[in-house]
Amino acid sequence: MSSKEISDYYDATVDREVRSDLQQAIKLVDEPKIAIDCGCGAGRDVAYLLANGFIVHAFDIESDSILRCKKRFEGKDNVFLSRDSFNRFSYPFASLVLADASLFFCPESEFSEVWSKINKSLSPGGIFVGSFLGPNDTMANPNYRKESFWPDILVFKEVQLRPKFNSFEIINWTEHNIDGKTAQGRSHHWHIFSIIAKKI
Numbered sequence: 001m002s003s004k005e006i007s008d009y010y011d012a013t014v015d016r017e018v019r020s021d022l023q024q025a026i027k028l029v030d031e032p033k034i035a036i037d038c039g040c041g042a043g044r045d046v047a048y049l050l051a052n053g054f055i056v057h058a059f060d061i062e063s064d065s066i067l068r069c070k071k072r073f074e075g076k077d078n079v080f081l082s083r084d085s086f087n088r089f090s091y092p093f094a095s096l097v098l099a100d101a102s103l104f105f106c107p108e109s110e111f112s113e114v115w116s117k118i119n120k121s122l123s124p125g126g127i128f129v130g131s132f133l134g135p136n137d138t139m140a141n142p143n144y145r146k147e148s149f150w151p152d153i154l155v156f157k158e159v160q161l162r163p164k165f166n167s168f169e170i171i172n173w174t175e176h177n178i179d180g181k182t183a184q185g186r187s188h189h190w191h192i193f194s195i196i197a198k199k200i
């Protein structure tokens with residue numbers, strides 16, 4: 001699975017500003033600062049985490065992503081990169097788990113196992129920061145053209161998502177339901193739940 005669209009997406013996001021949720025989340029993390037970036041893409045957030053003193057384990061299903069990141073972080077000791085999927089990755093202990101715009105593409109049949117692995121990798125006080133797709137998003141529409149990007153689209157209604165955070169204290173829960181543009185400048189309706197949560 002690799003396409004011009006994916007490569008263009010990585011080009012467009014490689015140096016994009018880090019989202020405010022991640023900027024807020026790293027302030028909540030105690031030592032040791034160990035992060036997992038699930039679906040790291042072009043590595044923008046990996047670079048930010050390294051610059052803020054984290055050891056970073058990052059994975060992505062796309063070889064293009066991992067090749068780019070290997071080049072970008074060549075010679076850095078504190079980053080461990082692997083080409084892996086959400087359910088095959090061996091989640092180490094972490095004080096921060098990041099999944100920005102990536103679990104949107106987790107196969108539905110794998111999600112509960114993946115979520116359980118993410119939960120187990122965080123000890124009490126650990127922080128999850130990430131986003132989930134809501135039902136009004138353009139990508140949730142059955143007519144959405146999936147073939148160029150990742151074929152599985154995982155959608156949650158808020159009522160389905162809230163219970164996933166039963167063993168977390170919610171620090172920030174923001175619902176974005178707005179017209180906007182994709183990283184490549186196409187019109188898109190975004191329906192996204194952006195969440196920062198602390199493991200109890």
Ligand SMILES: C[S@@+](CC[C@H](N)C(=O)[O-])C[C@H]1O[C@@H](n2cnc3c(N)ncnc32)[C@H](O)[C@@H]1O
Nearest residue numbers: 039040041060061062085086100101102105150
């Ligand atoms: C929209 S991009 C977001 C990338 C990055 N987190 C960011 O915010 O720029 C989604 C990423 O999830 C990865 N991805 C899709 N399905 C995956 C899977 N099953 N396992 C691991 N990564 C996956 C894609 O390859 C892609 O890099």
